[in-house]
Amino acid sequence: RPKLSGPELLCQLRDKAEVATLTSELQPFSSLPWASLLPSKPLTSDLGPYRSCAVVSSAGSLRHSGLGKEIDSHDAVLRFNTAPTNGYEKDVGSKTTIRLINSQVMASDDHRFLSSSLYSSGALVAWDPAPFSADLTQWYNRTDYPIFIQYQRYRRLHPLQPFYILHPHFEWQLWQRIQDNMAEPIQKNPPSSGFLGTVLMMSLCDVVHVYEFLPSRRKTELCHYYQRFYDSACTLGAYHPLLYEKNLVKRMNRGSDHDVYTQGRQSRDHGNRSKH
Ligand code: NCC
DSSP: OOOHHHHHHHHHHHSSSOOOOTTTTTTTGGTTTTTGSSSOOOOHHOOEEEEEEEEEOOOOOGEEEEEOOHEEEEEEEEEEOOOOOOOOOOHHHHHSEEEEEEEHHHOGGTTTTOOOOOSSSEEEEEEOOOOOOOHHHHHHOOOOSSSSHHHHHHHSSSSSSSEEEOOOHHHHHHHHHHHHHHHOOOSSSOOOOOHHHHHHHTTEEEEEEEEEOOOOOOOBBBBBBTTTTOTTTHHHHHSSHHHHHHHHHHHOSSSOHHHHHOOEEEEEESSSOOOO
């Protein structure tokens, strides 16, 4: 198959993967007693558009990066899962506009999802590895982790905080885009939060700066900047097709290789609201 250029890839990802979220009107949720806990409008009509955005990976290589000020200078900042800012401001900044969390985070006792203040800033967006069919009823009856139970609990405790759930179509559409652009078959698991979040921000922002998704010269076996845990699979992937995601991001990068190497910064000036 013909290899797409970086800009073509950008447009394809942006146009063929719709950032859909569940709404209270959507079947089968609309007939459930707790439907009204879901937002009435999708995320893309409530948030943005932003001019410039930062996507902050949780990689250990953010340690000693000193990127905090630069990250905070963006109009919106996306973070992942349990990644903290307290105590790490110098390297990762302190602003959180959106936090993208997987259903494992919501379900595990370790992460104190319902009570920790870690999750209280900005809007929350949750996702769960749904069956490939992306059929909502099938998924609802067989989620990977109890995302819907935890969602209801959280919403009742924190009714004012915006909280969205990604439509499984989005994760599998993105998976398909990755597969279509690779010569070999990739594992049939959804993309990592890092990739989902990057494409999500591409639909809300004119320019997206991604930090330490493509590892810089600070590349380390340290999994997260906030934990003493070492595993190279965090950077290279195991369950998620992470290496393939990174390959695509490398092809889409509009910044220089030097920026990636020295700063760990990737840029996507994909012209969300301009021509392409
Ligand atoms: O580790 P995780 O990912 O929370 O990281 C968020 C995103 O940052 C990018 N990353 C992270 C570390 C690293 N060294 N290099 C990176 O590029 C990745 O893009 C990653 O997606 C996830 O994607 O949701 C994931 O979540 C964790 C875990 O569930 C949460 O951290 C909560 O503890 C998964 N780890 C395990 O299941 C053990 C991880 O596989 C994927």
